[in-house]
Amino acid sequence: MNTLSPFHLAIPVDDLKKARKFYNEILELDEGRSSDQWVDFNFFGHQLVIHYKPTIGSEKKYSNPVDGKNVPVPHFGILLDWETWQNLADTLTKKGIEFAIAPYIRFKGEIGEQATMFFYDPCGNALEFKAFKDTSQIFAK
Secondary structure, three states, X not given: OOOOOOOEEEEEEOOHHHHHHHXXXXXXXXXXXXXXXXXXXXXXXXXXXXXXXXXXXXXXXXXXXXXXXXXXXXXXEEEEOHHHHHHHHHHHHHOOOOEXXXXXXXXXXXXXXXXXXXXEOOOOOEEEEEEEOOHHHOOOO
């Protein structure tokens, strides 16, 4: 497959108002259709939908060790170009985002060199934003 199709991802949120504000104001995503139970967002050309789901007990956060850091599992995100990623990292830092993994460069000077950062939305969904120095190396070994 040589062309990318927009994906659709629906995630649970236990506070629709807080989550809507986060995706609108912090990530600056354009809002699409909505109801009192869900909101569509343009997630860099993809359809992200936040769906209200009440919290049932306390869900434990889980992570796997990668490069000596605790990578949240599960997580989702997007691959951005290098400059857009840097601008977003700067914007999020200025907005006071608490990073689970602060912006940094992995595999510096090696195949697959990439910038990455992780943080949570206000409902506990983990997000990762990445950029590859050379996008032809996204799947390189």
